[in-house]
Amino acid sequence: MTELSKTFDPAELEQRWYAHWETNGLFRPDRPGAEPWTIVNPPPNVTGSLHIGHALDNTLQDILARHARLQGKDALWVVGTDHAGIATQMVVERQMASAQQKRTDFTREEFVAKVWEWKEESGGEITQQLRRLGCSMDWANERFTMDEGFSKAVLKVFVDLHNEGLLYRDKRLVNWDPGLGTAISDLEVETREIKGSFWHLRYPLTDGSGFIEVATTRPETMLADMAVAVNAADERYTHLVGKQIKLPITGRLIPIVTDDHADPELGSGAVKITPGHDFNDFEVGKRAGIAANAMLNMLDAKAQVVQVSDGLIPAELLGLTTAEARKAVVARLKAEGFLIAHTDKDGVEHDAEPRTIQTPYGDRSGVVIEPWLTDQWYVDAATLAKPAIEAVRSGAIQIVPKTWEKTFFNWMENIQPWCVSRQLWWGHRIPAWFAEDGSIYVALTEAEAQAQAGEGVALRQDSDVLDTWFSSALWPFATMGWPEETSPTLHSRYPNDVLISGFDILFFWDARMMMQGIHFMGDVPFKKLYLHGLVRAADGAKMSKSKGNVVNPLGLIDQYGADALRFFMAAMESQGRDIKMDEKRVEGYRNFATKLWNACRFAQSNGIVASTHMEAPAAELAVNKWIIAETIGCVQAVDLALADLRFDGAANAVYQFVWSRFCDWYLELIKPVFDGDEKGSIDPESKRVAGWVIDQILVLLHPFMPFITEELWHAMGPRENDLIVAKWPMADARSLDPAASKEIDWLIRLVSEIRAARTEVNIAPGTRMQMHVRDADAETLARLERQATVIARLARASVVQDAPGGGALQVVVDGATFVLPLEGVIDLAVERERLTKGIAAAAKERDALAGRLGNASFVERAKPEAVEKARADYAEKSAEAERLTAALERLG
Template structure:
């Protein structure tokens, strides 16, 4: 046994133990015959740094993994990073811009080589930070979505889906980001209300018989209008259906068509139709018989005006940026008498979540996955109970999205990523294959082929994470219909071993049959914000390629918000850096905070005071260990509870058993707050505050054995939450044959002793009652109190208890020997313990009249404050106009003052 330092300092402890665990292979001990337990970490972006959301997500995962490891399972926590197509390309392009260079100054291979160089130098930041948090991942098999093995899996998936008719190329509208000049998904578009305008335009009928009015928030798109739609039942326009309109500015003739998209109750009831630049208009155009290939496009990739296929856009507008074009189009419409009115409106505006620029619906050729059949399998599997969604309240959202799913656009106009394995000949024929050689063989001759320039959406590759990280497709336990697994990687695109843009080879196979043993995974811990980005797509691809769900349980946690409940953002200046909190309070304190505040999907209001409080909890544990050391307590030699005769020792053994039961139930239900609550209250309240006090001065051989065993159980149960301080204390208490990280989860083989529990709880209740009395009535600790136990129910039993435990009660409550009494003495205060009433004469200890006066005045002041606050809260004007945080504070203050008034009145009543 080594004496522990007086002060708990977490920094050095954390660095030392993490390094030891990783170097000695403790994160995945060899257990080939053990029951598997598997979690995959949502792969953070390789460009990223640890944020508070990661701290929550990864803490919850680590808690489950560490406990499973202690249960003797073959616990695998899959770790790795995502290549993050847009984000990574942005980072490298910014570096080039700082050197007065741009991406297009280089060939594609040269640029990709620069990205690999950046990753080698800077891409490991977040994995280093995860270690600071204590994440016990299987780093020996760390993966990257662009490593050689994973890249093979991605290409194989694309080829297989194409063979199965799930992937196709189509001309459709996409969300186009003009800044990055790539398509993005609906999920990557943020819609925000912004000030804008509503322009009403007058379109003349071609025969000169009149005009029709339409309204728009994007007047520049009229350059590509192809129709005006009216509702088929709108009698105002029945006679106009089929007539032609001559557009202002372009002079283009367009028809008036009937379509139910036009709402007679909105505006004029007539709607301009620009099928190449609006999602609703695209569908109206198709219903009107306009083929996507014939729809006009008036913008280029950077959102500057370009010529439409009919050549009718005026020369002066060509090349103008879209918003400058809007200004000029409005001027031209006004000059032509076609501008009826302009109104200020708040417009729901789509913005790119990364670029922040307004997104344009843009007509272009893209690759799509027909995900409806895949989604149907996920819905069926979830309804059959193969996937359990926790909390269950998210099931409705899960089903709604899956059942209303649209084709998934998976192509992106980037250079960094998995290049689409499709080759084209000069006639537009497409050959989808694993390599250029295979594509050439499919073409059947030596005609020149060109590979598709696009890369795959990053979420396409991450959807394979639960099984591609385990060696799929080479290690697939299932035959793959439509093709053979393990085809060679494509050459000439940065995957040849001699290429300057080569990714690193995949980690060597572990030889444990990871895919067969660890798929499906046990649980996925995920933020609800990536439910559709990632979770649903993993479920679809898992069922499609593994014929089994990727995980049994999908646990969705909430967002971490600031102390006032506001969403964190850099613009608000309320973000929290978890590394700053770790530096200040230690990783254990932050981890415990995350667990204690995670309540099945509810958002977390993070207050630094909570982190500070759990640092104090770690210090409390540290000081308890030092106290035990000073009293000769060492490590336990048994997993089972020691034999005990003393009630206090039998009681603490029972409390360990009850706490373990609560903890195990909370784990079974994935109630992280319940887990933290159980171990916290037992450790701080039951063990440190009461057991240690109760046995102080009475450390015989039995008590040392029981205290050592109970403390060991605390360290084991607390380890998944606070791994560093518990490992340090595990070894600090004495020599151990193994590290705590691989210790056995508690199995005390003991039961709660009802008699011992009742007796000790009576002692505790007596001490708490006397201490409360002293505090409320200002009775000094120098005054010894004589308990007068009144005759009646429980009286004789209480006298017996006081006599038996006189030494403990004298030390902890400073009372004398008990006196049997028929009535309370004059000038006494009373408490009730186990149904028996105890009176303590106070005439020699305090000035009773002065104390009554003090309590009465304090109670009146508290009641006055309580009533004033109640009146404020009852005023509708206050509730409506005050800030939410002001209302919340007033409510908390009211409750506090009400409780204070009640306590003071109770104390006054004690004095009679």
């Protein structure tokens, strides 16, 4: 047994134990014949560093992995990183720029080689940070989405989907990032509120009979307008449907069409349609019969104005940025009388109406994202989605919390084609080759493509790469060896048991894993999907670097230890609700770890050592029977909570048991009695029971706080195994003794009530008092006799037979009244006066707050946080008035 130091220092033991676990291969699945249990981590970007969201996500996964291992399962937690196409290419290009180099100074092959070089030297910092968090991942088999085996799987999926008609090339609108020169996913688009304008325009009818009014926040796009839409039910425009408009500036003739997209209640009810530069307009254009290859595209890859196919954009506008084109177009519209002035509330005319515009920006480039018409590769997501929808409906995949199912179904049932190509050099290059006649050949290798095309046909490989979400969608089975059908891991580990994910990637990753997994493996990728919330700032705001409210989890680990941060994450994770960051709570859980440390030091100093049995020791004393029952109850509570993925319920059950039942009460109840200067000793039975309970605590707490529990496990005595591979406790109800449990619960309530009553009337903690009982039944009297020594020690109250006279403190527990005389202990008159004044002061503040809260004006107009504080203060003052009133009544 190693003697514990006086102070708990997490930094040293965290580093030591993690190195021990990893070096000894304790994270690796190595239990032949045991039930396999598998989870895969959402692969973080190879460029990434640990943020607070990672800390939450990986803590929850580690809790489940460690719990499964303790249950005797052959637990595998697959770890790896994503090649992060855009992010990684940007990192390397910035590094090159510092050396006055550009990507285009090199061939594609040379640049990709530089990226691999960067990856080997600098990539994967986050994997070291995950170790600091305590993640028990199978590092010996770490995967990377660009490694050889994984790349083979990615290319096969592309080719197979294409051959099945589920992957195709099409011209559609995409989110185009002009700064990066590539299409990006919705997740990489950041919407910002920008002060903008709303322009009202007159579009003249070709027959000279008048104008139709439209409005827009992007007047420059009118250079590529192809229609004006009105609602078929809008009687104002019935006579105009089918007529043509002659666009200002370009002179293009465009039709007036009907479409439900036009809302008669909004603006003029007429909407300009630019199908090549607006996602809604693209769909309207298709419904109006405009083919995608006929839609006008007025911007190039850098979002500068280019000539459209009909050649009608004036030459002086070509080459302008969208901002420059906007000014020029508005100026011409105004000069030619097509701009409708806006009159403000003061009667002053302006060219436009001020508006706050929801504007899309690239989250990495920081430039405005343009809906851009371009040729890309698409997956028929609607077809792949059907089996995934059925899997959730049938229960083959259980989404937790269930409330997310409605959102899942709504999105999946209205899913759009999935754009999977990106205009980058770093990533899985698309296995497609183009011939000069426009033919496309998709194959695993160039040789296979050439064989399809025939000898002498010159081929050029597509320069695009695949979206990283495409490759990461294969994570649950490509990491297991697919497409090698003989892979033993694949057949024993697929489907995975559970997936932990933030709700924000439900559709980008989780749903796509469902689609690809079911299609290629014939089975769901995971049996349960747990969606957690976001970690927000203390005020509930979303964390962002621009707001300066980002919390660094590594800083919290440095200050409080990984165990404290992990326990905070678990205790606050309540089935998908967002977590408000609260550093004081993290500090509180560090104090919890210290309390457990000190409890084990107390045990060491009193001869309490590790137990040698899983089963509870035989016990005769009520206090020991009680703590055994409490321990079993805690095991049951944790088992039920983890089975339902109630992380907060499991964490809080352990916390309350350890802090309150074990440390605050059990250790106090069995503490050796001091007789003069001679120290007593804990009885042998209590030593055995206490050692067993500590063992149960350490195992129960290990998934949440792995470092301190492993340290204490070994400190309490010699062990056959490390705690990480110990056995999970069994909730054996045969050890329960209801009568003993009731007696100790009664004892705790009695001592607590006496202590609280003494405190309320300002009796010094060390003051010893006499106590008489009234109206006690035989059972209470028997308990008093058995527990007299403990009551005298913990409540500083000795039971006497004669009823005291004069003023007294009265406490009622289970119908019996316990009377403690106050003569000579306190000045009753002074104490009554103090309590009376306290009641009046608390009641006055309570009533004033009640008045404010009863004022509808205050509740409706005050800041929400001010109203919330007033409610909290009212509850506090109400409770204080009630407590002091009860204290006054107790004086008798």
